[in-house]
Amino acid sequence: MRERRIKGLIMRVLVIEDDPELGAWLRATLTQALGPCDLVTSLEDARAAIAVAAFDLVVIDRQLPDGEGMSLLAELRVLRPQPGTILLTALDDPEEIANALDGGADDYVGKPFEPAELIARMRAVLRRLSAARDTVIRVGNLRFDSVQRSVHRDDTPIVLPRRELALLELLARRAGRVVLREALEGAVYCFDDDIQSNALDSHVSRLRRRLREADCEVVIRSVRGVGYMLSAS
Amino acid sequence: MRLPRSITFRASVAVACLTAVLLVGVTVLLISVLVTIGDPDKSPEGSKYAARILRDAVDRDADGRLILKASKALAALEADRPFFWYVVRAGDEAVSGGPAQPPAGAWLQGWAGRIDHAQFEYVVGERRLLGYAASEETRAGPVMIELGGVTFSLVEELLFGFGHNTPLIVAYGVFLLLVMIAAVWAIPRLIARPVHAMAGAAEAIDGLPAGRRLPAAQAPAELRPLAGAFNRALERIDAAAQAQRTFLSNAAHELRTPLTRMRMRLERVRDVGLRAELIADVQRLSGIVATLLHLARLSGQPLARARVDLVALARMVVAEQAPAALAADTELALEAPRPVIVTGSEMALRLALTNLVENAVRHGGGLVTVSVAHGEIAVTDRGAGVPEALRAEVMKPFARAGAGAGAGLGLAIVAQVMALHGGTVTIGEAEEGGARVSLLFPKEASVP
Numbered sequence: 001m002r003e004r005r006i007k008g009l010i011m012r013v014l015v016i017e018d019d020p021e022l023g024a025w026l027r028a029t030l031t032q033a034l035g036p037c038d039l040v041t042s043l044e045d046a047r048a049a050i051a052v053a054a055f056d057l058v059v060i061d062r063q064l065p066d067g068e069g070m071s072l073l074a075e076l077r078v079l080r081p082q083p084g085t086i087l088l089t090a091l092d093d094p095e096e097i098a099n100a101l102d103g104g105a106d107d108y109v110g111k112p113f114e115p116a117e118l119i120a121r122m123r124a125v126l127r128r129l130s131a132a133r134d135t136v137i138r139v140g141n142l143r144f145d146s147v148q149r150s151v152h153r154d155d156t157p158i159v160l161p162r163r164e165l166a167l168l169e170l171l172a173r174r175a176g177r178v179v180l181r182e183a184l185e186g187a188v189y190c191f192d193d194d195i196q197s198n199a200l201d202s203h204v205s206r207l208r209r210r211l212r213e214a215d216c217e218v219v220i221r222s223v224r225g226v227g228y229m230l231s232a233s
Numbered sequence: 234m235r236l237p238r239s240i241t242f243r244a245s246v247a248v249a250c251l252t253a254v255l256l257v258g259v260t261v262l263l264i265s266v267l268v269t270i271g272d273p274d275k276s277p278e279g280s281k282y283a284a285r286i287l288r289d290a291v292d293r294d295a296d297g298r299l300i301l302k303a304s305k306a307l308a309a310l311e312a313d314r315p316f317f318w319y320v321v322r323a324g325d326e327a328v329s330g331g332p333a334q335p336p337a338g339a340w341l342q343g344w345a346g347r348i349d350h351a352q353f354e355y356v357v358g359e360r361r362l363l364g365y366a367a368s369e370e371t372r373a374g375p376v377m378i379e380l381g382g383v384t385f386s387l388v389e390e391l392l393f394g395f396g397h398n399t400p401l402i403v404a405y406g407v408f409l410l411l412v413m414i415a416a417v418w419a420i421p422r423l424i425a426r427p428v429h430a431m432a433g434a435a436e437a438i439d440g441l442p443a444g445r446r447l448p449a450a451q452a453p454a455e456l457r458p459l460a461g462a463f464n465r466a467l468e469r470i471d472a473a474a475q476a477q478r479t480f481l482s483n484a485a486h487e488l489r490t491p492l493t494r495m496r497m498r499l500e501r502v503r504d505v506g507l508r509a510e511l512i513a514d515v516q517r518l519s520g521i522v523a524t525l526l527h528l529a530r531l532s533g534q535p536l537a538r539a540r541v542d543l544v545a546l547a548r549m550v551v552a553e554q555a556p557a558a559l560a561a562d563t564e565l566a567l568e569a570p571r572p573v574i575v576t577g578s579e580m581a582l583r584l585a586l587t588n589l590v591e592n593a594v595r596h597g598g599g600l601v602t603v604s605v606a607h608g609e610i611a612v613t614d615r616g617a618g619v620p621e622a623l624r625a626e627v628m629k630p631f632a633r634a635g636a637g638a639g640a641g642l643g644l645a646i647v648a649q650v651m652a653l654h655g656g657t658v659t660i661g662e663a664e665e666g667g668a669r670v671s672l673l674f675p676k677e678a679s680v681p
Contacts, residue, residue, distance in 0.1 A: 019490060025497045063486055090489035091482050093530055094580040112493035112519045115500065178552035223555045225567030226548050231556075 011056035011126055013037040016046045016072070017088065018064050026059070033119045042066045050076070055083045057122055060105075062089035073104040084125040088113070124176060132173070139175045140217035140232030144168060158214045163188045164207040171220065171230035180227040204228055241421035248416035256409040260402065277352050279385035280365035283310055284350075287319055287378050291328075291371035299326040299373055316362060316382030323376045331382065348377070355381065427453045431460060438467070481529055488522045524646055527584060531649050540680055541579045543605050544569040550586045551603055554594065563597040565590070568604040574680040575608065577654045582672075585650035586610060588643040589670055598667055608674040615667040624660040647672070654678055 013030050017023040018041045030037040038053070040046045043066045050058075058076055060069040069087065076085055087105045089096070100108050106125040109118055135147045143152040146169060151158045160168065170179055170187045185200055201222075208220050219233040290301045301307065301321065310317055311330065318331030322342075344351075350367035364381035431447060438445045446467060449460035496515045502508040547567055555565045586603070589612040593601040598615030619627060628648045644658070647670075651658050655675040663669040 019494070021494055022490075022497060025500075029500075090486040093527060094584055098580070110523070111489040112496045112515065114496070114516075176556060178555045180548065180552060221555075221559050221564075223551060223559075223565050223567070225569060226551045226555065226565070229555060229559065231559075 011035050011122075012054070013122070014046065014049055014053075014055040014058045014083075015039045016041070016043070016059065016064065016069060017061045018042065019061075029115055030059075030119070030122075034122065043069070043072060046072060047075070050079065054079075054081065056081075057084045057086065057126060059086050059088055059118075059122070062087055062091060062100075070100060070103050070105070077104050082129070084122075084129045086118075086122060086125060088118075127175070137169075137172045137175070139172050139230060142172070142211070142216045142218050144172045153214045153216050156214070158210065158216070160207070160210060163203055164210065167203060167207055168211075168230075171228060175230045175232075178223050178227045178229045181225075184227060239421075241424045244424065245417045245420045248420060249413050252409055252413040252416060256406065256413075259409075260405065277363065277365060279383040279389070280352070280363055280380060282385070283317065283319070283380050283383040284365060284367050284369070284378050286310060287321060287380065288369040288371055288376075291321055291369075291373045291376055291378075293373045299323050299328055299376075301328050301330075310383065314383050316357070317380070318382055319378065319380040321376050321378050323373055346375075427456055431456055435463065478530075481526060484529075485522075485526050488526075489519070492519050492522065524643065527646055528649060531581060531584075531646070531653065537578055537580075538576050539579065540574050541577050541582060543573040543575060543582075543610055544571075546579060546583055547586060547603050547605050547610060550583060550590055554587065554590045558590075558594045558597075558601065561594060561597075562599065563594045564600050565594075566600065566602045568602060570606075573605050573607055575654075575674045575678045576680060577674070577678060578650075581650045581653060585647040585672065586612075588647050589672075592643050593668070593670070596668065608676070608679045609671055611669055611671040613663040613667060613669045615663070615665055618662055618666060618668045619660050627660070628658065644670075 011034050013034055013036070015023060015026050015030065015037060017026060017039065020041070023039050023041060027037045027039040034057075038049055038055075040049050041064075043064050046058075046060075049055075058072075060072055062069040069089075073085060076083055084106045085104070086107045086109055087100045088109050088111065089100075090111045097108050106128065107121050109121055135145060137144045137146065141154050143154075144150075145152075149165060149169075151160055151165070151168060166187050167184060170184060181200060184204075188200065188203060204220060204222070211218060211220070217233050218230055221229045221231065223229065286304065286306045287301070290304050290307050292300055292302050294300045299321070316332070318329070320327055320329040346368070348366065348368055350365070353364045353366075354361050355364050356362070362382055363384060364379070366377065366379045368375060368377055431452060434447050438447075446464045447460040449457055449464055452460045492515060496512070496519075499508055499511050499515065502511060547569060551565050551567050558565050590601060590603065593612045593614040593616075596614055596616035598617075600615050602613045604611045604613065628644050648658050651672055655678060657673050659671045659673060661669045661671065
């Protein structure tokens with residue numbers, strides 16, 4: 001299951017949406033893009049579906065005929081394996097978003113949404129979940145094994161010094177998002193190390209050079225004053 | 234000088250005045266009770282006073298004879314009281330003075346040595362006068378003093394009473410003085426403390442989250458109606474806010490569901506060019522709906538205020554926006570040399586800054602810098618900038634700086650957020666060209 005998901009990103013998706021037209025369209029679109037997709041229209045049906053099948057991702061509309069979709073988040077969190085959750089809603093002011101994320105949702109998509117964005121976000125949630133669960137993280141043609149602490153470009157091993165390895169792990173786990181400088185510095189240095197203000201930057205540029213020399217199809221973008229972001233190029 | 238309109242001030246003045254009246258009134262009353270007023274002729278106080286003066290005057294001369302030393306008090310007594318007489322006896326010796334001595338000695342002699350003091354009345358013509366006898370220890374040994382014809386006026390009684398009961402009077406005075414001090418010192422606190430406590434509780438109500446109330450149950454009876462009325466007003470405000478939230482969320486649902494459906498149906502449009510145009514229209518419409526709802530929420534509700542770390546906020550917003558910006562070939566940077574804290578709503582400020590950064594990325598020119606300084610966040614881009622004539626205009630809702638701009642509501646939201654914080658938005662020019670939009674916070678919002 002894990003292998004299948006990583007390679008082709010095929011996943012089983014549950015959509016909980018009461019609008020019949022939107023629901024049907026979501027099912028059709030997501031089936032095509034991601035894999036088998038089930039559609040239910042109420043919280044009750046959703047609970048029944050969760051009880052009989054394991055889903056990789058659950059897309060929840062917030063305003064459902066028999067209640068608030070967010071109430072399902074707590075029930076989903078205790079499932080093993082834990083499915084990713086994306087809330088779909090017309091309420092998208094910052095407070096509501098914060099409530100949803102604090103309530104345990106992995107992401108939040110406001111209506112109306114771009115189909116491509118929804119699918120991309122679903123993929124991202126799944127990648128994040130598998131990165132947290134899985135020992136092997138893939139970004140582009142780069143493969144990071146966090147148990148063996150090894151890095152491969154396709155099947156060619158890349159040798160990295162200790163600190164650059166720690167940097168890469170953090171960046172790879174959160175690929176596609178900016179990792180803050182503080183987090184990187186915390187991961188790379190021990191307390192007794194004398195941190196020069198530009199030491200992190202020089203480590204990153206050395207890491208960049210090594211990855212480029214190894215023909216990795218990844219790029220580390222810098223956001224000055226904030227942090228770095230690793231993504232497939 | 235204008236007297237402060239303070240309840241506590243008036244109350245303590247009233248209590249202090251009352252105490253002062255009590256001090257005088259009760260003192261007079263107390264002394265009147267201690268001494269017998271009524272018929273001054275019957276009061277023994279004058280006789281006792283005279284006996285004391287005589288006792289102090291008794292002495293013996295060089296030959297050992299009993300004498301009375303002349304004293305000012307004795308002279309005054311003899312001068313002021315025409316009926317004053319006395320006999321001081323020690324054994325067979327006697328010293329006497331004054332007119333019309335009644336024949337008391339004879340029967341008193343029989344009691345000599347066994348009498349402590351005695352009081353009697355005698356008659357001179359038609360007047361009944363008071364006589365007094367007492368055994369006293371003196372420098373000349375034990376003597377028997379007999380006297381009469383000394384009566385006190387009311388004023389003298391009072392003064393004499395004072396002299397006799399000094400400790401009691403002083404204790405009473407001290408007690409009343411303490412009451413006065415307590416009135417002046419304690420009453421303001423007694424009244425002011427619950428008022429201050431209530432004011433503190435009211436101060437702690439920050440508008441959000443709803444449902445906070447004054448502790449009416451613990452309030453003193455006098456303040457309870459006020460607390461109750463305040464709480465009922467809060468309930469009405471909460472209800473109005475809740476109604477508005479419900480309305481907005483219904484409006485959001487009703488507006489966005491058809492938009493979502495519309496966007497979905499557009500996927501089926503075959504003509505690629507037409508589809509792109511229609512999708513752009515739906516996106517613009519969605520953007521307008523989103524920002525209008527944000528504006529409605531911001532203008533309809535008080536902000537929950539707290540300490541906001543602007544640097545952390547800016548870092549978060551830049552980190553969030555960076556993936557999309559980098560995908561659009563725009564680099565983001567943050568310049569925040571030192572921590573900056575303000576009082577405000579993190580949610581609202583985040584919305585404002587997100588809008589600014591999105592705007593800047595859209596007009597960007599490849600590099601957008603967010604800089605945080607004391608009381609200020611600025612977003613600088615390398616785009617074409619905003620012509621000076623248009624700067625005031627673009628803050629208004631639905632104004633747009635040229636083609637390709639967003640819905641034209643972003644800056645209106647930013648302006649609204651800053652107005653809620655008592656601050657301002659200014660649009661200027663960056664050193665390298667491009668626009669520089671600054672959010673300026675008022676002095677009182679800055680936390681040092």
